[in-house]
Each structure stands twice: as structure tokens, then as C-alpha cells.
Amino acid sequence: MTNAFIRKLEAHGPFSAADRALLEQISRKWREVSAGHDLIRMGDAPDEVRLILDGFACRAKYLKNGKRQIVDYLIPGDFCDLHVIILKRMDHDITALSRCVVVDIPRARISEMLERPALAKALWWATLVNEATLREWLVNIGQRSAPQRLAHLFCELYIRLRAVGLVSESSFALPVTQKDLADTAGLSEVHVNRSLQILRQKRLITLKSRELVVLDAPGLIAFCGFDPNYLHIGEDTAVNDQTLM
Amino acid sequence: MTNAFIRKLEAHGPFSAADRALLEQISRKWREVSAGHDLIRMGDAPDEVRLILDGFACRAKYLKNGKRQIVDYLIPGDFCDLHVIILKRMDHDITALSRCVVVDIPRARISEMLERPALAKALWWATLVNEATLREWLVNIGQRSAPQRLAHLFCELYIRLRAVGLVSESSFALPVTQKDLADTAGLSEVHVNRSLQILRQKRLITLKSRELVVLDAPGLIAFCGFDPNYLHIGEDTAVNDQTLM
DNA sequence: CGTACTATTGATAGATATCAACGCTGGTGG
DNA sequence: CCACCAGCGTTGATATCTATCAATAGTACG
Numbered sequence: 001m002t003n004a005f006i007r008k009l010e011a012h013g014p015f016s017a018a019d020r021a022l023l024e025q026i027s028r029k030w031r032e033v034s035a036g037h038d039l040i041r042m043g044d045a046p047d048e049v050r051l052i053l054d055g056f057a058c059r060a061k062y063l064k065n066g067k068r069q070i071v072d073y074l075i076p077g078d079f080c081d082l083h084v085i086i087l088k089r090m091d092h093d094i095t096a097l098s099r100c101v102v103v104d105i106p107r108a109r110i111s112e113m114l115e116r117p118a119l120a121k122a123l124w125w126a127t128l129v130n131e132a133t134l135r136e137w138l139v140n141i142g143q144r145s146a147p148q149r150l151a152h153l154f155c156e157l158y159i160r161l162r163a164v165g166l167v168s169e170s171s172f173a174l175p176v177t178q179k180d181l182a183d184t185a186g187l188s189e190v191h192v193n194r195s196l197q198i199l200r201q202k203r204l205i206t207l208k209s210r211e212l213v214v215l216d217a218p219g220l221i222a223f224c225g226f227d228p229n230y231l232h233i234g235e236d237t238a239v240n241d242q243t244l245m
Numbered sequence: 246m247t248n249a250f251i252r253k254l255e256a257h258g259p260f261s262a263a264d265r266a267l268l269e270q271i272s273r274k275w276r277e278v279s280a281g282h283d284l285i286r287m288g289d290a291p292d293e294v295r296l297i298l299d300g301f302a303c304r305a306k307y308l309k310n311g312k313r314q315i316v317d318y319l320i321p322g323d324f325c326d327l328h329v330i331i332l333k334r335m336d337h338d339i340t341a342l343s344r345c346v347v348v349d350i351p352r353a354r355i356s357e358m359l360e361r362p363a364l365a366k367a368l369w370w371a372t373l374v375n376e377a378t379l380r381e382w383l384v385n386i387g388q389r390s391a392p393q394r395l396a397h398l399f400c401e402l403y404i405r406l407r408a409v410g411l412v413s414e415s416s417f418a419l420p421v422t423q424k425d426l427a428d429t430a431g432l433s434e435v436h437v438n439r440s441l442q443i444l445r446q447k448r449l450i451t452l453k454s455r456e457l458v459v460l461d462a463p464g465l466i467a468f469c470g471f472d473p474n475y476l477h478i479g480e481d482t483a484v485n486d487q488t489l490m
Numbered sequence: 491c492g493t494a495c496t497a498t499t500g501a502t503a504g505a506t507a508t509c510a511a512c513g514c515t516g517g518t519g520g
Numbered sequence: 521c522c523a524c525c526a527g528c529g530t531t532g533a534t535a536t537c538t539a540t541c542a543a544t545a546g547t548a549c550g
Contacts, residue, residue: 185386
């Protein structure tokens with residue numbers, strides 16, 4: 001079985017049999033975390049790197065006044081905390097949004113991965129795409145209107161989830177509350193509600209019972225000016241809106 | 246001569262003589278870029294990785310409607326585009342804010358660096374701190390008020406610039422316009438002007454002629470709730486506001 | 491000593507937050 | 521199986537923040 005993790009990493013260069021064997025061994029022993037529970041807490045200095053095999057989680061930072069900013073959504077195949085290999089402590093929390101299946105990879109295994117060029121490159125790739133995504137989020141919050149911010153987030157999740165096979169019929173599970181979206185987009189809960197109504201009125205999306213349906217992909221893309229380049233999926237492949245969504 | 250680059254990288258583990266020799270060789274051949282000129286443009290796929298030895302630059306993404314979001318400030322010792330080793334193309338621009346001294350490191354040299362554990366680790370460190378900084382910027386724009394956003398930015402620059410010896414007497418060169426600050430903080434130019442007035446009224450800072458003076462460091466820190474942890478400078482060292490600024 | 495960029499100011503419009511209430515829904519225990 | 525409860529979504533009214541527009545004042549630089 002090739003899981004989301006291996007599929008995602010291998011997207012940018014084939015692995016040798018030995019590489020794959022190592023990855024498969026890594027993802028053999030997993031555990032479950034139920035929705036709402038923390039995978040890692042700020043200040044933790046874990047000895048393993050966590051990896052999500054199934055489920056949805058978010059990375060968030062809290063202010064002293066209780067405000068929260070979600071800075072990433074973690075989907076199957078994403079590493080939670082590659083940082084702790086180098087940076088001793090977590091500077092933020094990771095919380096499960098749905099039931100998650102997680103593997104804990106010991107540092108030693110990561111070191112082994114870093115010694116294999118193809119795997120090391122894959123880890124660099126994952127890290128750098130993360131960084132590029134953070135930059136785009138900054139653009140999103142800094143420069144776009146409330147409804148556009150949400151639209152952009154949905155476009156991104158669509159592409160990322162599709163890359164791991166979690167989109168069907170233009171729709172996908174999105175186990176978040178409007179408050180979560182608010183804390184992602186730097187908005188209030190009420191304003192998220194009203195912004196979603198705008199997106200619905202425009203017949204761009206539907207979001208009900210934690211299920212997001214993209215009704216009009218080109219429209220959604222145009223509405224927020226989404227350009228998937230920053231995700232560096234299918235590098236050097238000619239892409240356009242039609243092929244993408 | 247140990248330049249900012251080497252000093253910064255070495256902050257997290259000593260290098261061997263060979264490591265240092267490689268670094269010194271790398272930073273030997275430099276060139277100048279004058280203020281306002283681009284170091285790299287979106288879409289470029291350069292064969293070298295650029296590194297700033299002196300000067301100030303910014304990393305920015307543009308929207309189709311002309312809006313701009315600055316997503317990072319680059320100071321001496323910072324890599325411009327480690328990404329292009331792995332991700333083929335730049336997905337943003339880098340522009341000099343002041344006259345810059347830059348070195349172009351051929352890919353091959355970067356590969357040599359990655360083969361040396363201490364140097365590879367240093368590169369990982371730089372990348373992961375970048376990522377952590379982006380997360381904190383997201384918190385900044387998403388959750389703080391306009392004056393707080395600026396205060397937080399100033400705190401960060403203070404710490405980062407001090408780490409490379411560019412702060413003296415609680416002040417440092419900050420070659421940016423109010424429009425630049427606006428595009429950094431997701432605000433309008435006018436509102437930045439008024440927010441700066443608030444910071445001045447509170448006797449926290451002074452900003453004139455591209456020189457920022459921190460008048461009241463503890464006050465500035467308290468005002469925006471700055472916590473330097475995310476910069477991962479002096480890991481595992483007990484730090485507090487007093488020792489920091 | 492213009493000229494162009496940058497900073498500042500005032501007035502107004504627009505976007506978003508906050509506050510408060512109510513309705514819906516899914517789960518739980520009796 | 522129903523009643524209740526808690527969390528979530530929705531709505532309206534209002535306050536606050538921030539953008540926009542337009543004009544003026546500095547400032548740096550050729």
C-alpha cells in the first residue's frame with residue numbers, strides 16, 4: 001500500500017526500492033488522536049517527528065489575550081514538526097480537527113532519511129513548499145477582502161487535497177467551524193458567516209455539515225485571483241485553470 | 246574577516262576549519278545592487294543562490310491588481326532564494342531597499358555545503374527560522390492592531406539586526422518608506438503614518454530619516470506582546486526582556 | 491531652485507468587529 | 521424515544537477601525 005505520505009513525497013522524483021522500504025517501515029506503527037486533541041503543544045521538545053496519515057489538523061499560535069491564529073492546515077501526508085530536528089522546541093500548537101491517524105518518527109529515522117539524497121530532497125521540498133504557502137497566506141490576509149480570503153483558502157485546500165486523492169466530485173471534507181475559518185483569515189466569526197453567504201450567493205461554493213462543494217471552480221479562482229504556482233505541484237508542467245480544477 | 250553570513254550560520258554549532266574555508270571562499274566574489282533594483286524576479290530560475298552580505302532587501306509578492314505584500318525583510322547574512330535549489334522557479338520578487346552587497350553562490354557550492362553535516366544543519370536552521378518567522382508575521386497581521394503590527398515588526402528587526410551587529414545605541418537603519426511598511430503590515434500608507442504617530446506619542450520609538458530609535462524597549466515589547474522565541478536565537482538560553490533589548 | 495518622492499493632515503466612506511439575541515442540530519441521558 | 525443541552529450558525533444593530541480621497545507640507549536630490 002502506498003499511502004498519502006509516500007505519494008506526496010515521491011511526486012518530485014522517484015525513490016529507490018530501499019527508499020520506499022524505509023518510508024513504509026516508518027509508517028507502519030501508527031496511533032489515533034481524536035478530534036479536538038493536541039498533537040503537539042508549544043514548548044514541547046519531542047523526540048519524534050509526527051506525520052499525519054489520515055485526518056485533518058491545524059497549526060496555530062496563541063496570543064496572551066487568548067486570540068488565536070491558525071497558520072496552516074495539515075492534511076494526510078504532511079509533517080507536523082520537522083522543525084524539532086533542528087529547532088529544539090515547538091513554538092506553536094498542533095491540534096486535530098478530526099480524528100487523526102499519526103505516526104511518530106524517531107529522530108534517528110529522520111537522520112537516515114536525510115542521508116539518502118532522494119529522501120533528503122523530498123524533505124527539503126516539503127519544507128520549502130510550506131514556506132511558500134505561508135508567504136501566500138500572508139498575501140491573502142494582508143491584501144484580500146474577507147470573502148476573497150476564504151475563497152483563496154478553499155482553492156488551496158482543493159488543490160492540496162486533490163493531490164492526495166481526497167477530492168471527489170468537486171467536493172471535500174472540511175471539518176472546521178466558522179470560528180476556525182475566522183482565526184485562519186484574521187476575521188471575526190460573524191464576518192466569516194457573512195462572507196460565506198456572499199460566496200454562496202455567487203454560487204461559487206456550498207459549505208454545510210463540514211463538507212465543502214465547489215460549484216464553480218473557474219469562478220472561485222477568478223474571484224480571489226488564485227494562482228496555484230506557490231504550491232509547486234507539477235512543477236514545469238504547463239498548467240492552466242482548466243486542468244487544475 | 247568573519248562576515249555576517251558566517252557569524253549568523255555558526256550561531257548554532259561550530260564549524261570545522263574546512264567548513265569555514267568553504268564559506269569564506271563562497272563569499273569572496275561579490276557584486277553590488279543599488280537601491281530599488283530587483284535581486285531576483287518572480288519566474289526566474291537562477292543557477293545561483295543569492296546571499297546578502299550588506300544592505301537591506303525585501304521579499305514581496307504582487308497581485309494582479311498591483312497590490313503588493315512584503316513577506317520578509319532580508320538583512321546581511323540572509324539567503325535570498327534557497328528555494329531554487331529544489332523548487333525550480335521563484336514565486337516572488339526580491340528588491341533591494343538600500344544599496345546591497347550580494348554574492349551569487351553556484352548550485353554546486355550549495356550541494357557541497359549540504360554534504361557537510363554542520364553546514365547542512367545550518368542551512369536547515371536558516372530555513373526553519375524563516376518559516377517560523379513567516380508564521381509569526383501571519384499572527385501579526387491576522388490578530389494585532391495596526392500600531393501593534395508595526396511595533397512587533399520593529400521588535401523583530403531589532404533582534405535580528407542586533408544578532409548581526411547592526412544595532413547601536415538602541416537604534417538602527419531602516420531604509421523603508423511608510424508605503425513599504427504599509428505593504429508589510431497589510432495597512433494603508435495613511436494609516437501607517439497615523440499608527441507611527443501613536444508609537445511616537447507613547448514615546449516608544451522614533452523613526453526619521455530612515456533611522457529607527459527604540460526609546461523604550463520594555464514598553465515596545467509590552468505594547469505588542471513580542472516574544473522573540475520564534476526567532477530561535479540563543480535556543481536553550483534563558484532569556485528575558487531585560488537581556489534581550 | 492525646481493522636481494519628485496515622501497510624509498502629514500482632514501474629511502468621508504467602507505469594511506470589519508463587537509454585542510446580543512435567537513434558531514438549528516446533533517448528541518446524550520433519562 | 522423524547523427532552524434537553526451545548527455548540528454552532530445566523531441575524532440585526534451599532535461601534536470601531538481602516539481605507540480612500542484630496543490637499544498640503546517636507547525633504548532629498550539633481
